[in-house]
Amino acid sequence: MEYFKSGLKSVLGAPQPGSQPTGAETVEKLVDRVTSSTLLEDRRDACRALKALSRKYRLEVGAQGMDALHQVLEADRADCEIIGYSLDTLCNITSAEKFEEENEGNNVHLNVNVGEQFTEMFIKNPDNVSLVLSFLEEYDFRVRWPAVKLLTSLLTNKPKDIQDIVLVSPMGVSKLMDLLADSREVIRNDALLLLIQLTKGNANIQKIVAFENAFDRLFDVIKEEGWMDGGIVVEDCLLLMLNLLKNNTSNINFFKEGSYIQKLAPMFEIPDNIEEMGWSPQKVSNIHCVLQLVRTLVSPNNPVQITSVCQKNLRNANLLEALCNILMANGVPADILTETINAVGEVIRGNLNNQEYFCTVMAPSNPPRPAIVVLLMSMVNEKQPFSLRCAVLYCFECFLFKNEIGQQQVVQTLLPSTTNSTALTTGQLLCGGLFNIDPLSNWFSSVALSHTLIENPAQKEQLLRVLLATNLGSQPVSLLHQCAVYLQQTNKLQSKIGMLMLLSTWMAHCTPAVAIFLNVPGAMAFLTAQTSANEYDNNEELLQGLCAFLMGICVVFNDNSVQNYSKENLSQLIEKRVGLETYVSKLGEISRHEVYAKAAKQPQIKAKYTNDLLLEFEFCKLFKALEGVIVKTLGAQKQLSNGMTELSLSEQENGLLLQYKDLIRDQDRRLQDSNRELRAVAEERDILKAQLEELQQTNSQLQDQNTLLKAQLSAGAVSLTSENPTEPNVENIENIALQQKLKQLEDENVEKDAELERLRKDQDDLLELLTDQDCRLNTFKNRLRELGENIEDDEDSDNNSAGEPDVK
Template sequence: MFSIATAPAKQSVGETISVLSNRLSSSTLLEDRRAAILGLRSFAKEYPATVASGALRSLIGSLSSDGEDVDTVKVVLETLIMLFNPNEDSPEASEEIALWLADEFTQRLENITLLLDFLETGDFYSRLYSLQLLSAILSARTDRTEECIFTAPLGISRLVAILDDSREAVRNEAITLLTYLTPSSTEIQKLVAFESAFERLFKIIEEEGSVAEGGRVIEDCLIFLANLLRLNAQNQTLFRESLCTAQLARLLKDVGDAEKQDREMAVWALAQRNRNIYALLAVIRLFLVPGASGTAQNQAEFWRHGVLFHALQLAFNNSFEKEIRAEALSTCAAIIRGNATLQENFAQLRVPSPTEDDSRPTTSGEDEKNSSNGAQLEVYVIDGLLDLTLSIHAPQFFDVRMAACDCLKAYFFNHEMVRLHFLQRAIDGHTSGADETANVLTTLLRSPTTSPASDPYRNWFASVIMFHLVNENPKAKALVMAVTEGDEENGEEVVTSIQTIAAHLMSSVHRGDDERIVIGYLMLLLCWLFEDLDGVNDFLGEGSNLQGLIQLVVKNASSEVHIQGLAALLLGVLYEFSTKDSPIPRKKLHEILMNRMGRDRYVNKINTLRAFTPLRDFEVIPQKRDPLADEKLPSVYFDSSFVDFFKDNYSRLLRAIDRDPGMEISVVTNGVQQGISRELVDSLRAELGEKDRTVREAQERISTLENALGQERAEHRKSKETSTSDLAKAKAAQNSLAQKHDEVLRSLTQKNDETVRSFTQKNDAALRSLAQKHDEALRQARIEQQKIKSELQRQAEEAQKTAEADAVRAQRRSDAQMADLRATISRLEVDLMKANKSKTQELQAAQEKHKKELAAAEAVTSDTKKTVQTLEGRLVAADIGAAELRETLEAAEEDARQLRDKLLATEKSAKES
């Protein structure tokens, strides 16, 4: 009877992974390595750290050694991707694993090159998984991965070429990888662009249904395109030269054409379309960075290809979302800003009227025909922008109104003629009573109560637009200040525009109107009256204006600190630019401010305004409406140009109240200086004092120089007499020395001749003696040479005899060594036969034992999968042991072969000796 064999002990996960790792690294058969990789893959998601620590390098090595086998490459890449993305509930899940894996790949360029090589294969999974693995490595170690791909041979070229792959999954994965690869490295951006990336991206966009009907891949393409163009002047130039600007215009046109078809879209498709359009507009704005070298060229290109026109049509199309329309208007503003030619041509464009009930009279027969046919009325773009800004009151349209206002500001920007033309049209429209709803000046000069109470931004936008018209523009200030209200012939009081706006300001404060209206008036007056002496005098002509501002500053209202700060700032402007001829003289104005407000309160209010969060953090706070607030007004209080104005003049206006009332500010208006320049007076006083000091110093120096000159003259006469006497003595001494010199020279010549003759005689005798000695030395040297030659010949004969004796001894030793080696070979052959027989018996016994154990295990534990896996692991280990025994036999045989080779070499050496 035979007892059933007991079940072997269970293997732990770590032991199993270790066995599989050893099998992968040591197996010689491809099927064995693939089986080990499959086993490792089953553990990769749950035990990524254990698998990576034991088999990562073997997996990477398998990619290199088994790269020709598609199935093996697929399994290896899947396993590596799983290691980067383990299960969230895995006990070994950690961000450090991804960093460790990425380090293993990026520390050797060959590993990244290996993945890039798989991109050249046609296999779907090899390409897809290689791209996914590169994305995972790039996400973990961005800088190092960028460097490896940039350095790898044709690395960028091979990645960009995948964009032509007809399989969407592969192509989309390539777009994703390139998008993550290109946001920061300018050099990589250039390389990608020069691989025809622009043309390939536009081809993909066209194939996928363009911007209006395409899916997420369109948005990804546009984001990728934005990475290539952002702050990269060279790529933008290449984009223009590749005629891709027309492609942008075509995409915008397609958006408008698709909307005209009036087809129903699913909610998700509509949201994706909006994201695509927003991304397209963002790409266009990348070409329009203010101050960049290529902005002017880009603006001209966009105008020439119709980008501006199609963006305007998009902005004035009520079918699109408000955010899209606002972005389109901002894009239009960027296209024309700072370009005088485009600013002038911009006003000639026509757009659909943004208001449903447009009371503006038509300007052409075509408009009348359209109106009679029920078509939407078209208006000039400036009128349309004014309608959007001033005539639409719903809070949901704030972003659109803000963008329309920015477009108007771009229309005025740095173009005085356009400003004056626009302002003259507003004045003409106001005085004639036409187009009141869209007239900036009419809106400002009318009481805020005529506007809807729910829309304080109507007056705010009007103030901002007028701010940009008069800012640093004396001609515009004078033009607006000439506008008056009231008919003097009918006995009505004539009120200037400044006084009217100041009265509306005071009325709004007393009524408690929305703070945005008050802030708008204050911003406009601050800009208008700054460095405008006539405007200051006009404002001070109505004493109640000054009293109202002081009362606003001194009252205790913690909720109005920013309004009080602006009012204090306006009082500072009034005092800074007042004169002794002002309606309220400068000295009296200073007394009023110091007595009723005080310096400390003035400084405190301005500092409090500076700390007001919407002003202090203006650059970081989005000047947009909160989409979560349905009817709530946005927290937008200031214009960007006013914020710059405040920062530039804050220090000057803070110190204004400390200036002496007797000193006036000098202002040059239209080439005419007004007021007294305190700086000029101080400069002249300093210059006069400097000249007085210079004159005194010059007189003192002249007196000193005259005394020194007298002393020099006396010393000169004395030195002249002394020099004459010394000169006579020197001449006499010179003559005496010349006679002595001739005598000495003759004596030396005689002595030299005698010395030469004596030296010649001695030299000849010495030469004869040296010749005799030389002949004797030569004879002795020849005798010595003959002796040495004889001795060397004798030593050579003795050395030959000694060498022959050594050769005989060496031959005897060689014969003895050959006999020893033959005995050793015989002994090793016997040992080899014994080892072969022993190892063969052990192998047969081990195989028989394993078969019995396997049969017993299958009989006892066939119902559990886990036990089967354990036995399979042990079987694998047994196979490995058998393989090791085979390798031991092969090693023994190799040792025997080496000994035979050594014996043959020894015999050959002995024969040669």
Template structure:
């Protein structure tokens, strides 16, 4: 009831203007409790109140610690979810005042006060592009560096450092516009923040939660930034003999004794290390190839291949996903990976990586292992007819996939494995160059129709994207799973599945009998020639349209960047207008004060003139009294008194 009237909120804010502790502090507590219980209504009321946000930010400058600390708590609630309030707080010197308090409280040594300040900073920066840009342009990133001077990891220091890392991640989050993220990543490297956090990764005695979050932070600082990725690849861990920091991390990822969260963080870091960097992807694949230069230390390729042979299903999943990320969008590397040869136990001859993956897929019964391998093979075969041909040359592969499609178990994992098998079989149909005589495109379609049934195939395929686990994994690149047995899908695989699902459905819905015995089989040679000519023209037209589509996508990307920049400028203009309005209000108040002072000055001048006249009169009277006194004195002196 209180919050329904915005006038009530304005009254409380006016009371906060009073400096008297017995008025300001209870008013501050009241507005904080209102924000806890009715945040949106109170935020709207504060925005509607003239200078409302500004007055609350000014409380950070109060010399009384209890007022200042409660003002920080108020801002924690005030800055949640309201973009306009976030912008006003930032442009009312909120960043400066919060960082000054943090410095006064000695950064990580500052206890809960610093933690609350960092929460406010995180709120101000998360999903707010204009504040991120303002924070970077104002050189505030450099002012966070003292947080890295931590030598002990007691309770409050660990908490403060974790929140510091969250502030850094808010600036380089994959959900931010690329231009903002790139600018912040550049500052992270030039200021030394990236180096200092990387040093933590190879320091002994770091708590597990700190190490995990530090790895996630490094991942997002290097993601998609060629300069930072190259710097990360050059780092060596301080061990004997020296090892690449990346190799050391991957060793921990495939070590089943390490904690689950840490292993997930390392996989995310590896994915970000490869993201949009074809040169680095090529370097990783080269360590797998037979002609790779021999080294005395273990290589990434050896670690990744070793993870495939592990009896730990989680290691199998991690390695399968890591290998998938080396191939994303690069068909040349997919073909090169076909050359990889592995020496397997009990065999005198080596076997190809493709054969080994298929063998593991057939023999391993663990759901997590099978799902990881199915995702890896799907990535490998997508848009690569040569890889599809190699896959089809292994006689047991198609029968295995067909058996999985016929599995009618109700278990969630079995349903997903059947769906992924349908997806992999669909890719074999889409990218089939008919080079394997026993498994041409028509043969595979006929096999689906006769052995599985079109409806069952489509139901199995669609069951994947309907899964709650699929929806969860497709939200963000970073893995957000609490338990190891819940780790099913990879973010990039979800993108691939959504891209190809419709094409697979379309390809299998064409009746193969129509393709063999349809009207075109009865056409004359001339009609067939004309049809083929028409098809070639359509192919050329489609190719031309694809080129135009690519060009339009590039233009759209540029337009989106310009739109983001335009929005930032609009936000800055809106804030400047708000500030101008505040300055105009302040200016009017100053004019009123000046007029009042001028009136008082005029009164003082009049009073002063009256006093001056009165003093002159008194002086004249005093002069007259002095003259009279002198005359009396002279008379007394001259008189003859006996």
């Protein structure tokens, strides 16, 4: 400490006896020395002192010294020592971290992110970032390392801005990539972290990094670090690879064509004694990352051709075999096992060769069992982790996806067999889980069994042959009959929803299945009661929607073979007992439910809690395909039963119809006026948007001034405490003026924010009014359509040159 004090004395000169300079005064003198000294040695000493003060007096150094530091970077770049001090100082003042020294040294605490504010000021001139990038070419450790740290700090605070600047900077990405070849590990490792942040969410940078030989360099680093037994550097390399490949088909193509898939093989080499050796936390993290990397290559979201080639390459590189070995190994941590099951599922999904190979995988049990059977045993076992059970279901779905042979094999295990084999089969496990007391097992088994029937009409009819012995001595009943009975008897919501999805998948496009269901006592009465119920619970509404959907399937795929439940009779039942409007509304509850949006996004089942498992991806596809068909069929049946509606209208109904026509004409005129007002609002919105951008620019400038003013005030506040408050001086008059200016700026900000909020509220009110008017108009039009009127759509009304709707 004494050495540091003596250094400051040599730079600043000895203070007057009895006086102690404040931090702000010290910084001011140092900055003056940096800008005015002619000797390089003096400037270097001043920069070293600023670096030492930049953590404790970050605000003062940043507010007063940023321009001086930039001047040093441009003028003294031949001297590595002073450049290093300047870069370190900039790194400290732009850091997102809050230093302990700041709390000790500052009398004024500001509720602002100081590092972000100084970053914004620094990058307002993009050339500043390009200047820092140029220092990466300097091999001297004192320059290169602080340059990497400064870029990381800037990127942490303003990622999008820095990405854009680096992208247009000449050879900017190339300079960063060269850091991976640096023999000094600290620079190489920090460069990895910098590239991980730089490549997030920016496809253009990802492509440039990939074509700068990134994959080769990363594999070299992973090999040097010891593959999966390596430390956190291996994980960082894999995370960077993930960034380069996720949602980037160009890079995935480059990865598979460059034979990089084969280079993944050493990462899956698991020693035989792994159970005795154990899994270190770092090894678990490394394996988890490489499993995600494999899944990125074969993700269902990728184009089909790319996924198919990657699946083939993974099989040829024996990586599917390696994944299955991990799957069947003992002592594998639960999270690694879960991710491995998901990875195996996506590697075999839709690929017949891989699916056939998976059929041959046997678990090392006594006696040996197929891997599929062992996995399903885990799925229907309520003691297994929830995430693991979800992964098994997803893997089973992937095994059956576009695999008619696999679907047939599963259904075959449920049919009567001539062999007396006592081995547990997939069909027995699914059937047992279907009627288990555990509602989650019911749901899993229902979904799994429904996947044996998707796009396979032959298996739907084969499954109708499955008979179950319910009670001793009683006649066996069909599996579908028992599912319909169980649906009525169970009081568990999740079990009901799973069963309804299975029945809907089974009965869609299968008239024999519909006929069997209609013959089950109480089945239609149950669906009718559920559909017409008035429960307001969110999940109960979903249940009612599913019951309505199954009723609609019974109408659409009805061959009129059941006398009391012909297509016409069921349509009348829906109209009289439920009401067509109510029925359509209940049907729409499915797609309006929040779980529908989540389930329809991707095939993989993702849920945090067991209660979140309600709908499933393939069922959502089925519902989307049939919803319109059901509504159209019911509408056609209604027209058939009612005949020509207009001819049978009474005089009173005709009068009411004329009133509705007049009302619609009036509403159409109002709608046209509203459209004109909406266009005016849109123009006003564009004007407001321009004003908002101007206000944001002004606000940004005011924030910069605000930060500087607060820094100056903090320095002035300290000096005031040492003066006699009763004696006015010049400093008291730097401070009063600044406080008045600061208050004026803050008042301007408040006024502009209030004005902007008022304009936004006016626009929201107008839009709400237009929405309400549009809803009322649609209600009247729907009422007329029910009375048999042919009403034009809104687009036709807008194009009507006569200015009056054509009501026929």
